[in-house]
Amino acid sequence: MADDAEPKKSPKGEDEEEDDPVEVVLFKSDSCAFCPRAEEVLRETLTDFGGGFFVLKVINVSENPEAAEEFGIFALPTTMIGGVSVTGIPEPDMIMKMILGAKVSSKRGASK
Amino acid sequence: MSDFVIERVKTGIPGLDELIEGGFPKGDTILLAGRAGTGKSIMANQFLYNGATEYDEPGVLVTLEESPHLIKRNMMRFGMDLDALVKKKKLAIVDLSPSKEATPMKIGEYPSFDLSGLEAIILNHVKKLGAKRVVIDTLAILAYKFRSRDILREEFFKLAANITRADTTLILTSEIQSQHDGLGVFDIEAFLASGVIVLYNEMISETSRSRSIEVLKLRGSKHSSRIHSMRITDEGIRVWPAEISTGV
Numbered sequence: 001m002a003d004d005a006e007p008k009k010s011p012k013g014e015d016e017e018e019d020d021p022v023e024v025v026l027f028k029s030d031s032c033a034f035c036p037r038a039e040e041v042l043r044e045t046l047t048d049f050g051g052g053f054f055v056l057k058v059i060n061v062s063e064n065p066e067a068a069e070e071f072g073i074f075a076l077p078t079t080m081i082g083g084v085s086v087t088g089i090p091e092p093d094m095i096m097k098m099i100l101g102a103k104v105s106s107k108r109g110a111s112k
Numbered sequence: 113m114s115d116f117v118i119e120r121v122k123t124g125i126p127g128l129d130e131l132i133e134g135g136f137p138k139g140d141t142i143l144l145a146g147r148a149g150t151g152k153s154i155m156a157n158q159f160l161y162n163g164a165t166e167y168d169e170p171g172v173l174v175t176l177e178e179s180p181h182l183i184k185r186n187m188m189r190f191g192m193d194l195d196a197l198v199k200k201k202k203l204a205i206v207d208l209s210p211s212k213e214a215t216p217m218k219i220g221e222y223p224s225f226d227l228s229g230l231e232a233i234i235l236n237h238v239k240k241l242g243a244k245r246v247v248i249d250t251l252a253i254l255a256y257k258f259r260s261r262d263i264l265r266e267e268f269f270k271l272a273a274n275i276t277r278a279d280t281t282l283i284l285t286s287e288i289q290s291q292h293d294g295l296g297v298f299d300i301e302a303f304l305a306s307g308v309i310v311l312y313n314e315m316i317s318e319t320s321r322s323r324s325i326e327v328l329k330l331r332g333s334k335h336s337s338r339i340h341s342m343r344i345t346d347e348g349i350r351v352w353p354a355e356i357s358t359g360v
Contacts, residue, residue, distance in 0.1 A: 029228040037224075061229045065236040072208050072215035074230035075258065080216045087258075088222025098219075 022054045022102045024095075025080040027073050030062040038077035038089045045092040054099060082106075118332045121169070121245070121281045124162025125155065127351030131327055131336040136281050136307060140331070141272040143304065145286045146311035151323065151344055152285040154190070155311065156247040157183065158348045159283055161192045163245045164202035171245035172204045172237045174230075176253040179211040190348040204237040210253075223260040227267040231274050238278050246280050252287040268304055306331040311342070312357075324357035 026042055028035035039058065046054055061068040061076060068074060075087045079095065082102035086094055120135030129135050136142050146152050160171035173194075175183060183205070184194045197203035208230075234246060251268070258264055275282050284305065308328040316322045325342040327335040341355035 027229060029232055031231075032226050032228045034224040034226065061232045065229075065232040068229045069206060069208075069233045069236075070214055072212045074208060074233060075225045075227055076229045077225065078229070083216050084219045085216040086220035086222070087218060088220075088224040090220070090222065094220050 020106065021052065022081060022099050022106070023057060024054050024099070025057045025059060027059050027061055027068055027071075027076055027078045027080070029060060029076050032076045034089050035077045038079070041089055041092065042079060042095065045095045048092070049096065049099065053103070122162070122167055123159050124166050125158055125349055125351065126347075127340075127342075127353050128325070128349075130353040131325075131340065131351065132307075132330055133333045133335065137330070137332050138281055139276045139279060140306040141276055141282045141284065141304060142307040142309060142330075143284050143286055144309050144311070145288055147288045147313070150311035150313045151342070151349055152287070152311055153178070153183070153249055154187075154344060155309075155349050156249055156283050156285050157187050157192065157194070158190075160203060160245055160247055161187070161194070161197065161348075164197050164200075169244035170202045170204075170241040171247065172206060172234060172241065172243045174206040174208060174234060174246070174248045176208050176248065177210075177250050179209045180205045180207050190346065192348065201241055204241055204243070206233060206237060208233075218257070221259055223263060225260070225263065227264075227271050231271055234275055235278060238275070238280055244280050245283075246275055247283045248285070250285040250287055272304060305329075307333075312339070322357060325351055 024042065024046065026039055028039060042056065046056060059067045061073075071080065073080070073085070077089065078085050078087045079090050079098070081095075081098040082105060084098055084101065086098070119138040120129075120133065121138050122129055122135040123132075144152050144156055157173065160173055163169035163171050173183070187194050194203060194205065198205060234248075237243060238246065254264055255261065272282055272284070288310075307330040310326045310328050312324045312326070313321050314324070323342045323344065324339045326339045327337075336353070339357045341352040341357045343350050343352075
């Protein structure tokens, strides 16, 4: 059930750095009433943001409780980007900030 | 008086079962409340250890506060080797403590979530082990992790109902804050549980304290209504049913 949103290749100039897409992970469950809306908001926001910047991975905790346990995530929906997370139906602004934050920290990491 | 007998889950804690008609009613949710340092975690772990070693009832320990490493070390002090039980698949320790490195830092919370993840994690272990006993230690930490307390209250009810529906007996530990009269940080813990046990460690003089235990409520049981002496010995907690505490 992990999907999708194939990252599109963006045209790169010669002096641009190689950009790895940011992984956006949504934890959801079969019984969680807020999860479908959270997934919708995430997909819409990521589409608006443009392709090539991210990959969306959806983890259904009902089918894969081990993944939730591994990351210590037990309140759903939770969106995890880089080392940070938000719980509940996220606002688009928050998702944008998290993606940009993950981009900045991965670039810092790469330049070290 | 009906002849109907409620099936009991023996705690195996010396002296305690005598106070509660032989054990906790099977499939109930029991709240174990007390201030810091009263022995809640020891008693909860002892319940799991005895279940696995004496009654062939595997258990699941969900730790929201202390790391598994520290719990194992502390229980080893009382001769309880939790690691050995984990290896024999008689015990699962679910680490949801803040010390877990893989856990992302939560930077936002919207009041639109539930605890279905926690439920799925616990029920996964219950199923794998055929567990009959579950301990969640401690509820209090959730009050600090999440701002939306109304949601948490409702979710606890659902969580307790769904775990005990799997034929398991659930113990929730709850920390009573020092300047507080209630039984926990949510003020609803006592309603949530069908049984409430309170542990005390009160000052009886300037230089000493006395430990005691009270069965505040236990549905379907003729339990003692007195406060009894309790001690933490080299083998864990021990209750003296005949000894009435004067310390509280």
